[in-house]
Amino acid sequence: MNLQxxxxxxxxxxxxxxxxxxxxxxxxxxxxxMNLVNLAHGSLYMVGAYLATTFYRWTGSFVxxxxxxxxxxxxxxxIVEVVALRTLYERDHLDQVLxxxxxxxxxxxLIAIIWGRVGLFTDLxxxxxxxxxxxxxxSYPLYRLLIVMLGFxxxxxxxxxxxxxxxxxxVRAGASNRMMVxxxxxxxRLLYTLLFxxxxxxxxxxxxxxxxxxxxxxxMGEQILIQVFVVIVIGGIGSIRGAFAGAIIVGAVDxxxxxxxxxxxxxxxxxxxxxxxxxxxxxxxxxxLMALILALRPEGLFPAxxx
Amino acid sequence: MFRNFTQVLVAGAIAALFACTPAIxxxxxxxxxxxxxxxxxxxxxxxxxxxxxxxxxxxxxxxGGLDTKVIFGDDQFKPDVGLQVADKMVxxxxxxxxxxxxxxxxxxxxxxxxTEQGVFMIGTNAGxxxxxxxxxxxxxxxxxxxxxxxxxxxxxxxxxxxxxDVYLMAPNYAAGKDMLAGFxxxxxxxxxxxxxxxxxxxDYQAEISQLRAKKPKAVFVFYPGGMGIQxxxxxxxxxxxxxxxxxxAFTVDETTIPVxxxxxxxxxxxxxxxxxxKNAANEKFVSxxxxxxxxxxSYYAAxxxxxxxxxxxxxxxxxxxxxxxxxxxxxxxxxxxxxxxxHYTYNVNxxxxxxxxxxxxxxxxxxxxxxxxxxxxxxxxxxxxxKECKMK
Numbered sequence: 201m202n203l204q205x206x207x208x209x210x211x212x213x214x215x216x217x218x219x220x221x222x223x224x225x226x227x228x229x230x231x232x233x234m235n236l237v238n239l240a241h242g243s244l245y246m247v248g249a250y251l252a253t254t255f256y257r258w259t260g261s262f263v264x265x266x267x268x269x270x271x272x273x274x275x276x277x278x279i280v281e282v283v284a285l286r287t288l289y290e291r292d293h294l295d296q297v298l299x300x301x302x303x304x305x306x307x308x309x310l311i312a313i314i315w316g317r318v319g320l321f322t323d324l325x326x327x328x329x330x331x332x333x334x335x336x337x338x339s340y341p342l343y344r345l346l347i348v349m350l351g352f353x354x355x356x357x358x359x360x361x362x363x364x365x366x367x368x369x370x371v372r373a374g375a376s377n378r379m380m381v382x383x384x385x386x387x388x389r390l391l392y393t394l395l396f397x398x399x400x401x402x403x404x405x406x407x408x409x410x411x412x413x414x415x416x417x418x419x420m421g422e423q424i425l426i427q428v429f430v431v432i433v434i435g436g437i438g439s440i441r442g443a444f445a446g447a448i449i450v451g452a453v454d455x456x457x458x459x460x461x462x463x464x465x466x467x468x469x470x471x472x473x474x475x476x477x478x479x480x481x482x483x484x485x486x487x488x489l490m491a492l493i494l495a496l497r498p499e500g501l502f503p504a505x506x507x
Numbered sequence: 508m509f510r511n512f513t514q515v516l517v518a519g520a521i522a523a524l525f526a527c528t529p530a531i532x533x534x535x536x537x538x539x540x541x542x543x544x545x546x547x548x549x550x551x552x553x554x555x556x557x558x559x560x561x562x563x564x565x566x567x568x569x570x571g572g573l574d575t576k577v578i579f580g581d582d583q584f585k586p587d588v589g590l591q592v593a594d595k596m597v598x599x600x601x602x603x604x605x606x607x608x609x610x611x612x613x614x615x616x617x618x619x620x621x622t623e624q625g626v627f628m629i630g631t632n633a634g635x636x637x638x639x640x641x642x643x644x645x646x647x648x649x650x651x652x653x654x655x656x657x658x659x660x661x662x663x664x665x666x667x668x669x670x671x672d673v674y675l676m677a678p679n680y681a682a683g684k685d686m687l688a689g690f691x692x693x694x695x696x697x698x699x700x701x702x703x704x705x706x707x708x709x710d711y712q713a714e715i716s717q718l719r720a721k722k723p724k725a726v727f728v729f730y731p732g733g734m735g736i737q738x739x740x741x742x743x744x745x746x747x748x749x750x751x752x753x754x755x756a757f758t759v760d761e762t763t764i765p766v767x768x769x770x771x772x773x774x775x776x777x778x779x780x781x782x783x784x785k786n787a788a789n790e791k792f793v794s795x796x797x798x799x800x801x802x803x804x805s806y807y808a809a810x811x812x813x814x815x816x817x818x819x820x821x822x823x824x825x826x827x828x829x830x831x832x833x834x835x836x837x838x839x840x841x842x843x844x845x846x847x848x849x850h851y852t853y854n855v856n857x858x859x860x861x862x863x864x865x866x867x868x869x870x871x872x873x874x875x876x877x878x879x880x881x882x883x884x885x886x887x888x889x890x891x892x893x894k895e896c897k898m899k
Contacts, residue, residue: 205720212712308546317550319736319766324744331746341744344712413744414709415736415766419547423709455713458704479679479703 217451218351222406224431224443226399232438233374239300242421243307248273248404249411262325266408277400308418319417436500457485536573539596541607544581558808562815571822586616593617611635622646631814640892643856650813653890655689658756660777660863660884662694671696674723679703686729699723727754743770761805774868788845809847820844856896
């Protein structure tokens with residue numbers, strides 16, 4: 201096992217991690233502050249990917265297409281919040297699960313009606329499609345490296361907004377005690393709508409970045425959503441810091457498990473047994489981790505304060 | 508008197524006509540066609556449904572010369588739903604044939620229930636080994652293949668080419684393991700590694716990094732549907748397309764080429780059929796299909812078209828007497844119809860004995876990405892299970 205390969209897999213893990221973080225940030229805020237279980241968050245990711253691809257085709261520019269997809273997904277998010285979710289805040293979680301599951305079906309069919317069941321194809325623009333050579337025969341795809349950097353930049357920006365601005369203060373206050381914030385004269389309804397739209401835009405950003413490397417197709421949001429739920433359970437619900445830590449941990453554990461668990465097992469048990477056990481164990485590794493965290497720290501690694 | 512006589516005759520004729528009508532009405536052919544129409548796999552179902560409609564057009568809506576009603580059912584990719592849909596078709600709609608079915612697990616749920624009730628099951632995709640071997644059944648026919656045969660052909664090809672150091676990858680479920688087992692039945696060279704990934708996985712970057720580090724001479728994968736799109740796209744983005752040749756089964760086809768486009772170019776696949784197969788039936792099928800639906804048909808479509816044509820040949824052979832099941836079985840065993848794959852025969856287990864070809868995705872002169880036959884790998888290939896079949 202050489203060092204380059206390990207380094208490459210760590211980068212792969214980080215890349216998956218920041219994608220999960222962009223999804224988890226929105227979901228955890230909505231869940232932690234608005235107390236809303238939103239299964240349709242994956243649909244917003246899908247909408248982001250479709251819009252980015254479509255705008256990319258119209259404008260001919262990948263960057264412009266992705267930038268346009270952000271406000272567009274934000275608007276979709278706001279519409280969903282105003283039309284469908286507003287009535288659900290006071291209902292119990294089971295009703296919310298049912299309603300937002302309905303939204304998943306709605307969005308999948310809507311997308312299939314507008315864009316068809318065959319997925320969309322986006323190619324990376326020429327300037328992004330190469331690999332960056334680090335010397336010594338070690339290279340890494342430029343675009344994936346860009347995703348990692350962009351993910352960290354967004355994380356930093358989010359931290360700044362949540363920790364240092366007035367709106368961030370309201371968000372944190374809302375997470376701690378919603379009633380009190382409302383009683384102090386803050387328009388909590390508007391705050392909710394904005395927050396939801398903002399979460400949607402982050403999911404849209406994840407979708408836009410995923411579009412050139414994954415297949416853009418109906419139902420693409422559900423697969424990532426399950427991992428995102430694992431992230432916010434591990435990280436602690438309602439906490440941006442937790443979402444970031446959880447996402448990086450899940451990304452790394454999943455990637456490194458898929459890459460190195462089988463060879464590692466083969467040194468302990470027979471290769472045929474490792475052949476059978478390796479992939480099975482690798483695919484449940486993040487769930488085992490989640491179970492462990494739930495047993496030791498049921499509130500997650502970095503729970504939102506005041507709960 | 509004479510006038511009365513005429514009246515009696517006319518009345519008699521009318522009465523006779525009325526008496527006959529129910530008998531004619533009974534001779535209406537009903538076919539239940541089950542596929543997946545919803546969800547991401549809905550694209551395969553669309554190919555199959557469109558092919559059935561084209562077959563009906565070609566037969567002027569009369570399969571076997573009888574008025575025909577085709578009832579489409581959606582199994583939603585679930586065996587239990589498939590079984591419910593089939594039961595309703597058999598019990599309520601009183602179909603004489605159930606056809607279609609993409610997935611092996613759905614087929615294994617549906618087939619016993621349908622054939623037990625004396626209804627024909629004409630599979631047009633799934634070919635689980637159980638039905639080819641121990642569970643074979645006279646009321647079951649398929650117009651496709653046994654699952655193992657396609658990867659067997661690729662194994663044979665790489666063996667013939669003397670390629671060593673092959674890296675194998677498939678999703679971690681029953682069909683994935685069967686596919687790699689089929690490949691290894693004919694490939695006897697060195698295998699670098701055999702990797703199973705999570706079902707429905709999206710990102711293969713970690714696996715591709717591992718693959719590159721092992722420096723194989725060739726890669727063979729089985730990634731159907733959306734997984735294939737992801738894998739091939741990421742394989743190309745990793746810059747491996749020109750470095751390590753990628754061979755596959757059921758991964759790059761006419762349902763995924765419209766999404767993959769240029770990323771598909773250079774892909775090797777094995778198959779029993781190709782749009783460029785030269786025979787009159789296939790040329791008519793491909794050109795009419797493209798004219799009517801505006802896209803290139805896949806093997807899913809070709810098999811489904813053949814399914815309706817096979818039923819047509821059976822009903823014609825018994826002159827529309829749908830009660831004559833023995834006669835229809837005998838007729839179908841002859842495979843006496845113009846199949847899109849050209850002439851083939853049926854083995855004792857009612858699976859085709861057919862050719863398998865090596866195909867490559869290339870750009871044609873119009874710049875369109877298409878699959879083209881490169882060579883014949885197997886001639887009149889039989890599946891590995893027919894000897895276990897004891898047909899009653």
